[in-house]
Amino acid sequence: MPSVIKNPPVVIRLADVSKRFVIRKDKSLKERLVNFGRSQKHKDDFWALKDVNLEITAGSTVGLVGANGSGKSTLLKVIGGIIQPNSGYVERRGRLAALLELGAGFHPDLTGRENVYLNGSILGLSRQQVDDYFDSIVEFSEIGEFIDTQVKFYSSGMYVRLAFAISVHVDPDVLLVDEVLAVGDEPFQKKCMDKIREFQIEGRTIVLVSHSAEQVTDLCDRVVVMSHGNMIYDGEPHAGIAALRESFGS
Amino acid sequence: MSSPAQLRAERLEGLPFEKSTTSDRGLFGSSIRSLKEIAGRRELLGLLIRRELKARYKDSRLGFLWSLIKPITMLLIYYVAIGHFLGAARGIDDFAIFVFSGLTLWGLYSEIVSSGTSSIVGNAGLIKKVYLPREIFPLAAVGSSIFNFVIQFGVLIIATVALGRFPISWNLLYLPAAVIVVLIYGTALAILLSGLNVFLRDIGYLVEVVMLIFFWASPIVYAWSFVVRAAQETGLYWLEQVYMLNPMSIAIMAFQKGIWASGSEERINANGEVIPPQPWPADLDLRLIVLALVGLVFLWFAQRVFSRIQGNFAQEI
Numbered sequence: 329m330p331s332v333i334k335n336p337p338v339v340i341r342l343a344d345v346s347k348r349f350v351i352r353k354d355k356s357l358k359e360r361l362v363n364f365g366r367s368q369k370h371k372d373d374f375w376a377l378k379d380v381n382l383e384i385t386a387g388s389t390v391g392l393v394g395a396n397g398s399g400k401s402t403l404l405k406v407i408g409g410i411i412q413p414n415s416g417y418v419e420r421r422g423r424l425a426a427l428l429e430l431g432a433g434f435h436p437d438l439t440g441r442e443n444v445y446l447n448g449s450i451l452g453l454s455r456q457q458v459d460d461y462f463d464s465i466v467e468f469s470e471i472g473e474f475i476d477t478q479v480k481f482y483s484s485g486m487y488v489r490l491a492f493a494i495s496v497h498v499d500p501d502v503l504l505v506d507e508v509l510a511v512g513d514e515p516f517q518k519k520c521m522d523k524i525r526e527f528q529i530e531g532r533t534i535v536l537v538s539h540s541a542e543q544v545t546d547l548c549d550r551v552v553v554m555s556h557g558n559m560i561y562d563g564e565p566h567a568g569i570a571a572l573r574e575s576f577g578s
Numbered sequence: 579m580s581s582p583a584q585l586r587a588e589r590l591e592g593l594p595f596e597k598s599t600t601s602d603r604g605l606f607g608s609s610i611r612s613l614k615e616i617a618g619r620r621e622l623l624g625l626l627i628r629r630e631l632k633a634r635y636k637d638s639r640l641g642f643l644w645s646l647i648k649p650i651t652m653l654l655i656y657y658v659a660i661g662h663f664l665g666a667a668r669g670i671d672d673f674a675i676f677v678f679s680g681l682t683l684w685g686l687y688s689e690i691v692s693s694g695t696s697s698i699v700g701n702a703g704l705i706k707k708v709y710l711p712r713e714i715f716p717l718a719a720v721g722s723s724i725f726n727f728v729i730q731f732g733v734l735i736i737a738t739v740a741l742g743r744f745p746i747s748w749n750l751l752y753l754p755a756a757v758i759v760v761l762i763y764g765t766a767l768a769i770l771l772s773g774l775n776v777f778l779r780d781i782g783y784l785v786e787v788v789m790l791i792f793f794w795a796s797p798i799v800y801a802w803s804f805v806v807r808a809a810q811e812t813g814l815y816w817l818e819q820v821y822m823l824n825p826m827s828i829a830i831m832a833f834q835k836g837i838w839a840s841g842s843e844e845r846i847n848a849n850g851e852v853i854p855p856q857p858w859p860a861d862l863d864l865r866l867i868v869l870a871l872v873g874l875v876f877l878w879f880a881q882r883v884f885s886r887i888q889g890n891f892a893q894e895i
Contacts, residue, residue, distance in 0.1 A: 333583050337591040349893060386587045405892065409709040412889030419595035432707035437633040446629055449622040450708055478636075501590060531583025 336385035339502055339533050340407055344416035347377040347402055347557075376402040377413070378557040386422075386501070387531040391544035391565065393572050394554035400537050401506060403554065407535060408504050422501030422533075425451055427492070436480035440471055440490055443479055447491070451498045461497045469493035470516075489516055496523050503527060505536035521547075541569045609881055615711040623714055627721035630693075634722075645726045646733060649685055653678050656799045670801050670856075671840035672743055675734075680798035682730045683833045687760050687826060688789050689723040694768020695775050695785050702895040712888045713881065716768040720761070727757075738837060745839035752836035755866050759829040762873035770880035773887050776894050796826045797834070801841075803857050818859075825873065828865050831858065 351372040376399045384390055392400040405411040406418060408426045433447040444465055448458040458465075466475050469490040471482075479487060495503075524547060527534060538544050544551060544565055551568025553561035553575060561571035616623070635641040656677050661667035670676050697715040698705065705712060738744040775781040797805065809817045821827055834841060841856040859865065 333587045336587050339590055341595070386590050387583055410706065410892045417597055419597050421593040421595050422590050426708055432703045435629055435633055437636040438629060442629075442632070446625050449619075449625050450704065450710065455621055501586065529583065531581070531586040 333387040333531055336387050338383050339386050339420060339422050340382070340384040340535075341419040342380055342382040342407070342416065343419075345377055345380045345382075345406055345413040345418060346375065346415045347399075347406060347411060348414045349374045349376050375557045377406065379416070380557075380559050382552065382559070382562070384533060384535065386533055387528075388550055389528055389534040389536070389548045391548035391551045391568070392535065392537045392554065393539070393541075393544055393551060393568065395576055398554040398575075399557040400554045403552075404504055404506055404535065404537050420502065423452060423499065424502045424504065425495060425498040425500035426504040427495045427506065434479050434487070434491065437478055439478055440475040440482070444475075444490070444494055447494045448498070451495065453498060465490075465493045465497050468496070468519075485513065485516070492520060496527075500532060502533045502535070505534060505538075507537055507539065541572070545569060608885065609878060612711060612713060612881065612885055616713055616717065619711060619714060622710070623717055623721065626714065626718035627725070630718060630722040631725055642729070645729060649678070649681055649730055650733075652681055656681070660799045666800050666804075669803060671843075671845060672741070672838065675738055675741065675743060676801065676834060676838050676841070677799055678734055678737065679834050679837045680796070680830050682727065682734050683756060683760060683830055684793060684796065684798050684826070685730060686723055686727040686757070687764050687829075688793070689726060690720050690761075690764035691767050691771065691789060692785055693719040693723060694764070695771040695782055697768070698772040698776055698891065699779070699782075699895060705895060706892050712891060713769060713884060716772045717765070719768055719772075720765050723764075724761075734837065738839075743839050745837060745842075747839075747842075749836050749842060752832040752862075752866075755870075756829045756833035756836065759825060759832075759866060759869050759873060762870060762877055763825050763829075766873065766877040766880040769877075769884050773884040773891075776891055777887070792824065792826060795821070795824055796830050798830060801856060802827075802831055802859065806857050822859055822865070825869050828859070828862070828869055832862060832866055835862065 351374055380403065392403060394400045402411065406413055407420070408424065409418070409420075410426075433450040434443045435446065438446065444462065445455070445458050448461075449455070453461070466472070469486075469492070471486055471490055474482065474486065479490070482490070524534065528547075534547075536544075536547070548565050550563065551561070551565045551572075552559060553568055553571045555575040560575060561568050635644055638644065640647070653674065657667075657674055661670075661673045661677065667673035694716040697719040698712065701715050704710070705715075735744070771781055771785060805818060805821055809815050835858055841858075843855055845853050847853055
């Protein structure tokens with residue numbers, strides 16, 4: 329369980345955030361010309377988020393849950409600044425690290441060592457910091473001597489382990505996690521969970537998207553349930569999971 | 579007895595909020611903010627440039643030699659086919675230096691524009707997953723192109739020294755001026771086109787075709803004097819002016835004036851006739867300065883467009 333913080337400050341604040349996706353059915357120039365003027369018919373608006381208000385305080389672990397397509401991943405991306413909302417605003421402070429898809433910044437032709445430096449830099453570490461953490465990253469990832477091999481020769485488990493090891497060394501104040509904890513073999517999964525708990529004790533804020541009710545009730549002290557772009561529940565985890573099950577029926 | 583968690587919370591309490599909104603209204607303010615943001619990530623920029631260079635020739639035996647083999651092959655082709663078979667070399671002394679100087683500068687420009695255009699789409703994985711100032715990707719393409727240019731330029735310098743044709747004159751100052759103009763326009767196009775390419779993939783193919791046209795619309799394998807002669811013979815003097823509207827024409831001529839000594843010398847041919855130096859456009863210096871200033875405005879405009887559309891990259895890519 330997260331440690332108790334007196335008067336925790338707000339680290340993320342979303343005010344009336346809405347995000348609209350436009351789905352165009354005609355992508356080619358010919359189709360666009362043919363449908364010109366009637367183009368409204370060939371566009372579908374889709375509100376991935378509608379007027380979401382959310383405040384997250386330091387040290388809390390928030391689970392974002394919802395059915396597929398309910399907008400939870402979009403919400404996480406808006407929090408991370410990867411997607412700009414159409415209206416409303418997002419405020420955040422502290423160092424933010426996204427554990428979105430592990431290894432997104434890896435280049436297959438570079439060695440593990442080169443990728444550690446590159447990915448560390450992408451996540452906001454200076455060269456000096458990567459130098460300092462390097463041995464610890466390699467040790468955590470259990471890659472060992474393969475660190476100087478090109479990552480295209482890695483097994484998928486090795487790939488993910490290395491990526492996770494880098495992410496947890498970024499020293500984030502806020503960690504965004506998108507359904508990536510179910511990777512690697514069982515011992516490594518346990519290691520990841522231990523790391524997450526260590527983060528909680530250190531007072532880091534964690535926002536995670538998950539489909540696993542068990543994981544959410546186990547880790548989170550707060551659950552946000554999304555349905556069709558709306559926030560339908562915000563509060564205690566067990567009641568949140570109940571609200572989620574109910575939303576599946578509707 | 580403060581726990582580490584409490585200390586962290588207190589530190590966070592003191593931090594200001596960073597706000598992200600839909601649109602930023604200030605025209606110059608937000609450009610300066612983007613510039614600061616990029617400057618803050620210059621270490622990453624350096625790593626991305628090295629990644630491009632390392633990954634390009636990874637697993638090839640000759641490695642960086644390949645970045646020289648291509649321009650030297652082009653030089654040989656143009657030297658033999660255009661220079662001697664078609665006779666362009668007759669009016670141009672030291673034709674090899676002339677062609678290679680044009681090819682070198684053009685190589686910088688075309689590499690910046692073409693690799694810049696695909697830079698955002700090529701880094702889709704990163705753009706969808708992590709927030710970074712996105713200008714960093716076209717800028718990394720510019721950086722790796724500069725590296726290749728420096729290698730080629732080194733070969734050009736060595737060649738002029740080896741041929742005993744290295745120009746020691748004030749004209750050398752045209753070299754940095756020409757390179758600066760190319761970098762300004764190249765960077766602006768790379769930023770603008772990389773953003774547009776996300777929404778309209780045709781841009782990538784269009785760039786290839788347009789670059790081919792502009793290669794022949796710039797005095798690379800033929801000299802400016804040919805354009806002047808054509809204008810005189812046809813009486814279409816406005817043609818010269820139109821020709822000079824292409825920023826690359828001016829930049830390449832300035833570059834040639836800098837490194838290609840024969841263009842600025844009188845010479846005597848085999849029949850004892852005195853041949854005057856190559857004609858250069860009037861007001862070359864002024865044109866370079868104006869081009870650079872216009873280019874800076876264009877660069878600013880490109881960045882504005884880019885920052886307007888970049889909010890939608892993650893979902894459109």
